[in-house]
Structure formats: C-alpha cells, structure tokens
Ligand SMILES: Nc1ncnc2c1ncn2[C@@H]1O[C@H](COP(=O)(O)OP(=O)(O)OP(=O)(O)O)[C@@H](O)[C@H]1O
C-alpha cells in the first residue's frame with residue numbers, strides 16, 4: 231500500500247501536472263478546435279478555389295479586376311509598411327531611451343488601433359476627409375482626393391497596422407537599455423553610426439518580426455479599408471474587398487481563388503514567424519501576440 | 520591628463536545625487552572612487568565621461584573647461600559594469616570599433632586598425648579569441664575585451680565602473696593585479712569605481728571615499744587607513760570599534776579608566792574614540808578597558824574577539840590565534856592607536 235502511494239506520487243512529476251487522462255482530453259480538445267476553426271476553413275478555401283480546375287483558378291486570378299485588386303493591395307502595403315516601420319522605430323526609440331512627460335499616454339495611444347474596431351477607424355477618416363468636413367473640400371480644391379482613393383486606403387491601413395512594429399520593439403529596446411549606445415558614443419561614434427552599427431543590428435530580428443505581422447495585416451485589412459475605399463471596382467478594391475464583392479455575386483470560385491492568395495500569405499507569414507521565433511527567440515520580445 | 524572636478528552638483532528630478540563635489544585627478548594616476556551603494560560614484564564617473572551633464576559646477580580636462588563637451592569630444596575610455604560589448608560583433612570588431620567610426624581624415628587604414636586591435640588583444644591576453652562573439656567568452660574575458668576596446672581609442676582618461684563587480688573573488692584578484700600592470704605599462708590616467716575597499720586599497724594610488732553624494736576624504740591608501748578624517752571613513756574602511764569617552768584636561772576617559780592623552784583639538788567634554796582591532800595591547804587584568812568575551816571568530820591568522828564592556832558597549836580586538844581563553848572570560852586591553860571625533 232505504502233509503496234503504491236509513493237509510486238503514484240513519483241509519477242506526478244510536478245505539482246501542476248495533471249493526470250494522463252486530463253492531459254489527453256485537453257490536447258484532443260485543442261486539436262479538434264484547431265482543426266475545426268483553422269485547418270478546415272483553410273482546406274475549404276483551396277478546395278473551393280480549385281473546384282473548377284486549375285485553369286479557371288488562374289483565369290480568375292488573371293482577370294483584370296482581380297489584377298487591379300492585387301496591384302492595389304501590394305501598393306498599399308508597399309507604402310504603409312515602410313511608413314509604419316519608420317513611425318514604429320521612432321516611437322519605440324523615444325519610449326525606450328528617453329524620459330519625457332506624457333510617455334505613458336503615448337504608449338496607450340500606440341495601442342489604440344488594437345482596441346478600436348477597424349470600421350470605426352475607417353469612419354473617423356470619412357468624418358475627417360468627407361464632403362461635410364473642412365479638410366476634404368479643401369484638399370479637393372487642390373485636386374487631392376483622399377476618400378474613395380488611394381490616400382484614404384493607405385491612411386486607414388497605416389492606422390490599423392501602426393501598433394505592430396512599435397509593440398514589438400518597445401519591450402525589446404527597453405530590455406536592452408542604452409548601455410550599448412553609450413558604449414558606442416564613448417568610443418567616438420556619432421548618432422548615425424551608433425544607430426546603424428549598434429542599435430539596428432541589436433533589434434533587427436524583432437524589427438523583421440514586427441514588419442512581417444504588420445505586412446500580413448496591411449494586406450488582409452478589410453473593415454477600415456471597406457469604409458474609406460468606396461469599393462470602386464477595378465480602382466479602389468483591395469484583395470479582401472474584391473473577395474467579398476465576388477462572393478456576393480455568387481462567383482464563389484473566383485472569390486476563393488483570390489482568397490487563396492491571402493491564405494497563402496498567412497501561411498508564409500506563419501512559417502517565417504515560427505522560423506524567426508525558433509531561431510531568435512531571445513532577441514524577439516516575448517509576451518506579444 | 521589632469522582632470523579637475525570643481526563644485527559639481529548633480530540632480531535627478533530635483534533629487535541631489537551629488538552635492539558640491541570637487542576632486543583633482545592627477546595625470547597618470549590610478550584613483551579609486553569608493554563608497555557605499557548610492558553614494559554617487561557612478562554618477563561622478565558618468566559626469567567625467569560626459570554621459571551626464573552637471574546641474575552646476577565645472578569639469579576641466581587639463582586647463583580647458585570641458586563641461587560643455589560631448590562624450591565624443593572628451594575622448595574617454597569607459598568600461599561599463601556589465602561590459603556593454605556589442606553582441607553582434609566579434610571580439611576583433613568590438614576592439615576595432617572606436618577606430619573604425621573615426622572620420623576618414625583621422626581613421627587609420629584597415630590593416631593598421633587590425634594590427635592595433637590584435638596588439639591590444641595580446642596586451643589583455645586574449646590572442647586567438649578574436650573571432651569569437653561576446654557570448655562565447657567568460658565574464659573575466661569579456662571584462663578584458665571591454666578594457667581593450669576602451670584602450671583602442673587611446674583615451675585621455677580611462678574610466679571603469681566596478682570593473683570586477685560581476686566576477687568571482689578568485690578572478691577578481693587576478694584581474695586586479697593585471698589591471699595594475701596594464702596601468703603601469705600604458706600610463707593612462709585611470710579612475711575606477713568600486714565598493715570593495717580591499718580592492719581600492721590594494722590597487723589605487725589614491726582613494727576618494729564618498730558618502731551620500733559628498734566626498735568624505737581623498738588620499739593615499741595609507742592616509743585613508745591610518746588617518747581617517749571622519750567617523751564615516753574610519754567606520755567604512757577596515758574594521759573598527761567606537762566607544763563613547765569623556766575628555767578631562769586632555770585625558771581620555773572611558774568610565775573611570777584612563778586610556779591616554781588627547782593630542783588633537785578636542786580637550787574637554789564628551790567624544791567618540793575609534794580604534795582598530797589590531798591596534799590594541801593586552802594588559803594586566805584591571806589595567807585597561809575590561810570586558811567579557813561575547814563571541815569570537817577566526818579572521819585569517821588571528822582570532823577576533825568581541826568584548827562586552829558593559830552598558831551594551833561592544834568592542835572588537837584581535838588576539839593571537841593560539842592564545843587560550845574561556846568563554847565569558849574577562850580580558851583587559853588598551854588601544855595603542857586611536858582617533859577622536861566629537862560626539863556629534
Ligand atoms: N538616472 C537616474 N535617475 C534618478 N536617480 C538616479 C539616476 N542615477 C542615479 N540616481 C540616484 O543617484 C544616487 C547615486 O547613484 P549612483 O548610481 O551614482 O550610486 P553608486 O555610488 O554608483 O551606487 P552603486 O554602488 O550601487 O552602484 C542614487 O540615490 C540613485 O538612486
């Protein structure tokens with residue numbers, strides 16, 4: 231009896247480990263959940279996209295409106311991501327390395343896009359630049375269209391994806407402190423040399439990680455962009471908007487063919503993200519996302 | 520290069536970390552900043568480096584007012600407590616960094632930079648490790664890389680913040696001797712921060728003892744140890760005991776026991792007597808201060824005995840290790856050397 235007890239106790243490796251039955255149940259439940267919520271839809275996307283054969287799949291992708299949507303999505307990401315990279319770097323630099331009034335407020339502000347519904351973000355731009363606003367007609371008199379045009383889509387995308395780079399870098403830079411920078415300065419390096427030779431290499435993997443997430447979201451953003459774009463077919467529809475329009479027109483194959491591009495992007499992002507995490511986990515701040 | 524710190528005050532958000540500190544650092548000397556945690560040692564060092572700017576006061580490099588100079592202009596070598604090596608650069612790249620970032624007009628050619636970096640790695644006994652990265656080195660090796668990196672720019676002043684703070688006692692002792700050798704060989708004016716008094720006494724030409732943002736005393740190790748100028752320094756450096764005494768016509772009395780004559784400015788009234796455990800003579804019972812043994816422990820080659828002198832007063836004295844005594848025995852002693860401070 232006594233030996234049985236000690237044996238059972240020994241098998242419980244740590245006080246928090248549960249019995250094998252509970253463990254198995256939990257694992258099975260998570261796998262089932264993942265299967266239903268994640269893998270099944272992914273399978274459905276590709277299945278539906280290819281249901282009429284590879285020929286019509288590529289035909290759907292090569293269709294002029296689809297091409298235009300792809301180009302617009304790439305263009306928006308190509309503008310929004312670099313800008314957010316610079317904003318994110320500047321903001322995290324300021325927050326991590328300097329002491330100033332209103333720092334806590336700035337940190338809260340950076341998180342704002344995460345806590346506001348994207349549709350609301352879009353509506354804010356409509357209010358700011360719409361026909362009834364002050365700014366909209368003013369810019370229009372100079373021939374600059376913001377709403378229902380590229381600038382509006384870019385602005386909304388920047389707003390929604392702003393936190394990714396900054397959120398990634400702030401804890402990383404705070405953790406690293408300014409010791410390395412001080413060392414570089416004391417060795418005679420100027421500000422630029424310090425930034426490019428010391429600061430940037432120290433944060434490069436975290437930065438890449440943030441940019442990756444930022445890009446994925448920029449290309450996939452729906453809500454905010456839907457509000458400001460006006461959905462002018464062939465002009466202001468990004469991939470997600472085009473997918474929705476096609477789907478509403480009962481053109482499921484074309485819709486899923488385009489959607490499969492976004493799914494591929496998600497998969498590639500996931501793989502790169504895992505590779506980065508696996509290789510440079512120490513250099514990428516934990517606890518985010 | 521001479522460095523003069525004159526009447527420097529430094530506040531952080533209104534909190535004064537340094538009050539009116541003045542210190543003359545002589546060219547070529549090795550001077551230690553010693554003091555308890557929070558006394559302002561790092562702050563003073565960073566002010567000299569230009570990593571902080573004084574709230575008031577001036578800092579001179581030679582005869583030139585350097586108070587407004589940037590870190591880069593001051594040409595100092597700074598060794599940080601946690602080394603701050605560039606983790607993505609090899610050891611060689613770390614050491615060459617200061618030369619590589621120079622403007623083209625003063626930058627030596629690449630071959631020359633490499634030669635000098637290798638020479639320095641040889642000086643700090645790390646030849647052969649130049650291709651490694653900082654995380655592939657031990658703490659002591661990293662420390663030496665940090666020193667080589669700072670020396671590479673031929674600094675006017677070398678500043679070290681607790682250079683051996685993160686190392687174990689054995690390595691500390693080795694590096695200490697080695698730092699002294701390097702200093703004697705290169706002749707750099709060197710300021711180093713430590714809170715280890717043994718290290719400061721052994722290594723430095725002069726010590727600057729600090730407490731609560733003030734300089735308490737500056738002097739050679741002998742002066743600091745033998746003629747402490749304040750109760751703080753006496754208590755902080757080495758072992759000591761203090762007893763309340765009264766002065767009557769220059770005679771020092773503890774209760775009814777006469778200890779000796781006061782030769783200082785204090786002649787009458789209450790005072791505090793400081794002495795070291797090894798500066799006492801054992802005398803016949805009753806012929807000096809008498810106390811009962813309270814506790815004893817072995818310190819190196821002697822036995823340090825804590826005596827209870829009554830009225831809650833304790834004093835520590837050293838006895839030869841082989842001297843036998845029983846617990847709670849009475850022992851009489853008389854301080855051989857002492858220092859008097861007013862009973863403030
Ligand atoms: N950046 C800062 N902001 C606010 N207060 C500071 C700052 N740096 C130092 N202080 C304060 O100044 C005082 C002196 O600090 P300093 O770091 O110079 O002490 P230290 O003698 O080096 O101590 P230690 O031996 O613990 O390193 C401390 O009370 C500290 O809290």
Ligand SMILES: [Mg+2]
Nearest residue numbers: 560561562712
């Ligand atoms: Mg310190």
